[in-house]
Structure formats: structure tokens, C-alpha cells
Amino acid sequence: MFDADLAGFGLRVTARGTKTFLFQYNAGPHVKRRVVIGTFGAEMTTAQARKQAEVLRGQVRESRDPVAERRAARAAALEAEARAKAAEAAARYTVTAMIDQWAEHHLSQRSASYRRRVPRELKAALSDWKAVPAASFAHADAVRVLDAVKAVRGPVATNRLRAVARACWGWAVKRGAMERNPWEVTPQPAREVARERVLSDAELAAIWHAAGRLGAPWTAILRLLILTGQRRGEVAGMRWAEVDLEAGVWSLPGDRTKNRRPHDVPLSAEAVGIIRAVRRRKADRLVFEGVNGNPPSGFGKMKARLDAALADAARQGGPEVAPWTLHDLRRTVATGLQRLGVRLEVIEAVLNHVSGSRAGIVGVYQRHGWAREKAEALRGWAAHVMRYVDGGAAVSNVVPLRKAR
Incomplete structure (x- = not known):
């Protein structure tokens, strides 16, 4: 029922006897709006409800829409709350x-x-x-x-x-954590070309000898890099549990290789000798146990010391070694094996590469491990390296393991 004196002010009584004050008005042709003012009783008296209805009536006379305004206010409050939460989350997402x-x-x-x-x-x-x-x-x-x-x-x-x-x-x-990538349109600092640096036999021998001046653990690590062609992180992180010195095999688990595949590295007699010479403490888990049981770090400082030793050796009549990187050792091993007539598939198996001849469908169905061939290749490579280390061969005297194919 509606009030006779104040247009639009009314009281709605439900079947349960609940009495609710409301205000009804026209918001346009054929559009009626209702505003719930409050419940009669403890919450609100009739006089209080009438006063609010009069305010609403005044707003309507000013061509305002109280319901629409309330909805807009609620939406704005929700949006502000959402923005605040988003800003808080963004601040935490450093x-x-x-x-x-x-x-x-x-x-x-x-x-x-x-x-x-x-x-x-x-x-x-x-x-x-x-x-x-x-x-x-x-x-x-x-x-x-x-x-x-x-x-x-x-x-x-x-x-x-x-x-x-x-x-x-x-x-x-x-993932929707942000809207833009600020690095996407940054200029590339430099154009890169494929690395082609391969050390000569004389340079490799010079590095072998210079490594001897570094002491533990770097002498052994560098010489194993030269003999095995494996990645520096794999060699530096070598575990005693991975090496079987009697069998001459270093078994890398998948969680320690770049391609996540287990990899067996045959160890030449020279490589076994280097590992046997490492001083092992009872509690050591790693072959080259560093501080707090971690692999040794500081490759950059080690490389600077090594280059200084090479420069000193060159001043005393040794071969000059052009600028090089540790990764060049791996490429040098691959190239050296190729010069010795080792098949490409075997070289890739030695390096644990899944590319070239081992990629695609060939890699799916070709499961031969090349264990014997890898062992023969690395034995031949070690013999080749030691000839130059011992100074007993000329650069041109490369003896193939077999006829190149």
C-alpha cells in the first residue's frame, strides 16, 4: 500500500507479516523502479522511512535515477576493490x-x-x-x-x-601475470655467427701443460675436458657414484645432461689415471668437491689464470694460443675425432648430441648405443693428444683410426 500524501512511498507486507518500506518511481516511459528503504520495527520507524522517501522523491524531481546511481556506486566500489587487489598482487609479484x-x-x-x-x-x-x-x-x-x-x-x-x-x-x-614484455622490442646487442674456433694440436698441448700450473681441481678438470669432450658443468659436477674406474666408464644420469638423456662416457686410460689421482675424502660425494659440497665455481677466474699461464709460456718460446673459450675444447674434440676418421654417428654419441644423424625419426628408431665405437674413438683421441703433449709428433702427422667414410 502507498502513502496518500507522499507519491511513491509505500509499505509492503509479506505473508509472514514482515513490513518493508519502499519508494517507487518512473525512470522513463514504461520503466518503474523500486528502492527498498528498510524494515519497519527495530531497524526503522515510519518517520525515518518517510524522511528517506522524501529525499528520494527530491532526486527524482531533479531527473535523477536513484536505483541506477546505487548500482553505479556498487559497481565502482567493486571495481575499486578489484583494482586495489590487483595492485597489491602486482606489488608482491616482484x-x-x-x-x-x-x-x-x-x-x-x-x-x-x-x-x-x-x-x-x-x-x-x-x-x-x-x-x-x-x-x-x-x-x-x-x-x-x-x-x-x-x-x-x-x-x-x-x-x-x-x-x-x-x-x-x-x-x-x-600466464596472465602481466600484459607486456618490455624485452620484446629491445635491439639485439650484436649479430652472432656460428662459432668455428678449433684449437690446433699445438694449442691443445699448450693448454694441457698450462693447466698443470693451476693445481687442484682445475688441472684435472681441464685435462678431462680435453680427453672426453664433455660439457664443463658435467665434468666439474662429476660424482664418484657415476664413475666405474675398473670398467673405465663414466655414467651420467639424465638429470645431469643438457638433453635429459643418460649418457655413458668411456674413459681412456689417461682419463682414468687423472680421476684416480684426485684426493678423495671419505665424505666426498663429488670427485671435485667444492665449498659446502658443491661443484667448484669460478670458471672465469680460472680461465684468466690459464690465459696468463699460456701467455707466459709463449714468452718462453711456446706456441701462441689465439683467443679461445672453454667450449672450444668440445668443438676441438669433435673436429679431432672427425680428422681421425671417426664416423659422425659415433662423434655425436660421444658428445651426447641429439641432432644431425640422431635427430627426427632416425633418433626414435636408432637405439644402438655405440659403446664399443665410442670407447675406441676416445682411446684413439687420448693417444693422439698425448703424442702432442709429449712432443712426439708433428702437426701434419694425423694417424686415422680407420679409413674416413
Whole structure:
């Protein structure tokens, strides 16, 4: 029922006897609106309800729509609350938090050394932004980081940083954690070409001898890199449980290889001798046990010491070694095996490559492990290296293991 004196003011009584005050008005042709004012009794008296109805009536006379205004106010409040929650979540989603989540979820299938190294290097390059919300990291910030890294570490290292940073932010964008990737349109610091540096036999022998001046663990690590052609992280992280010195086999589990596949490396007599000479303490888990039971770190400092030793040897009449990287040792082993007439499939098996002849459908159905061939190849390679280390061969005297095919 409606009040006779105040148009639109009414009282609705339900079957249970609940009495509710309301105000009804026209919001346009054929459009009626109702505003619930309150419940009669403890909540509201008739006089209070009438006063509110009079206010609503005044709003209608001013061509306002109280219901629409209330809906808009509620929507604005919900939107403001959502924005506040989003801002709070964005503030918590810092650059460090994003990198940690990326490493945990996206890098879970990569090798353990990669999962440790890449997030650490990325955080180091972004040290000034680690506590900053990732969404606020701008394109100009990315360019500034790249310029700083390029000035200190050079263009190739900057290319690597740009690639992993783009991947990290891109992962976050795909997950809806942010809307844009500030690294996407940054300029590439340098154009890269495929690496082709292969050390000569004389250079390899010079590195072998210079490594002897470094002491433990680097002398053994470098010489094993030369003899086996394996990755530096795999050699440095070698575990005693992986090596069978009697059988002459080093068995890498899948979680320690780049392609996540188990890999058996035949050990030549020279490689076995190097490992046997390592001083082993009872509690050691790793062959080259470092601080806190971790593999040795500091490859950059070691390489600087090694280059200094090579330069000193060159001044005393030894061969000059042109600029090189540790990864060049792996390429040199592959090229050396090829020069010795080893089949491509065997070389790829030695290096644990899943590419070339072992890729695609061939890799699915070709399950031959090449164990005998790998052992023969690495024995031949060790003999070849030791001839130059001992100074008993000329560079041109390469004796193939078999006729090249």
C-alpha cells in the first residue's frame, strides 16, 4: 500500500507479516523502479522511512535515477576493490618472484646446472630491480640493463641475457601475470655467427701443460675436458657414484645432461689415471668437491689464470694460443675425432648430441648405443693428444683410426 500524501512511498507486507518500506518511481516511459528503504520495527520507524522517501522523491524531481546511481556506486566500489587487489598482487609479484617462479615451473626440465646458473645470472644483471614489481619494469629499463651489461661483459653475453630475459617475461605474459614484455622490442646487442674456433694440436698441448700450473681441481678438470669432450658443468659436477674406474666408464644420469638423456662416457686410460689421482675424502660425494659440497665455481677466474699461464709460456718460446673459450675444447674434440676418421654417428654419441644423424625419426628408431665405437674413438683421441703433449709428433702427422667414410 502507498502513502496518500507522499507519491511513491509505500509499505509492503509479506505473508509472514514482515513490513518493508519502499519508494517507487518512473525512470522513463514504461520503466518503474523500486528502492527498498528498510524494515519497519527495530531497524526503522515510519518517520525515518518517510524522511528517506522524501529525499528520494527530491532526486527524482531533479531527473535523477536513484536505483541506477546505487548500482553505479556498487559497481565502482567493486571495481575499486578489484583494482586495489590487483595492485597489491602486482606489488608482491616482484622481478625476483617472477624469476623464481619461471625457474621453478618453466626450467624444471632443464639440467640442474642450467637451473642454477641462468636465474642467478639474470638476478645479478637486474640487481637494481629485484624488489620492483615486474609489471613496472619498462622498455627503457631493459635497454639500460643491456647497455650496462654490454659495457662490462661484451655483446655476446648481452645477447644471452636478452634471450633469457625475453623468455622469462614472455612466460609471465602467457600466464596472465602481466600484459607486456618490455624485452620484446629491445635491439639485439650484436649479430652472432656460428662459432668455428678449433684449437690446433699445438694449442691443445699448450693448454694441457698450462693447466698443470693451476693445481687442484682445475688441472684435472681441464685435462678431462680435453680427453672426453664433455660439457664443463658435467665434468666439474662429476660424482664418484657415476664413475666405474675398473670398467673405465663414466655414467651420467639424465638429470645431469643438457638433453635429459643418460649418457655413458668411456674413459681412456689417461682419463682414468687423472680421476684416480684426485684426493678423495671419505665424505666426498663429488670427485671435485667444492665449498659446502658443491661443484667448484669460478670458471672465469680460472680461465684468466690459464690465459696468463699460456701467455707466459709463449714468452718462453711456446706456441701462441689465439683467443679461445672453454667450449672450444668440445668443438676441438669433435673436429679431432672427425680428422681421425671417426664416423659422425659415433662423434655425436660421444658428445651426447641429439641432432644431425640422431635427430627426427632416425633418433626414435636408432637405439644402438655405440659403446664399443665410442670407447675406441676416445682411446684413439687420448693417444693422439698425448703424442702432442709429449712432443712426439708433428702437426701434419694425423694417424686415422680407420679409413674416413
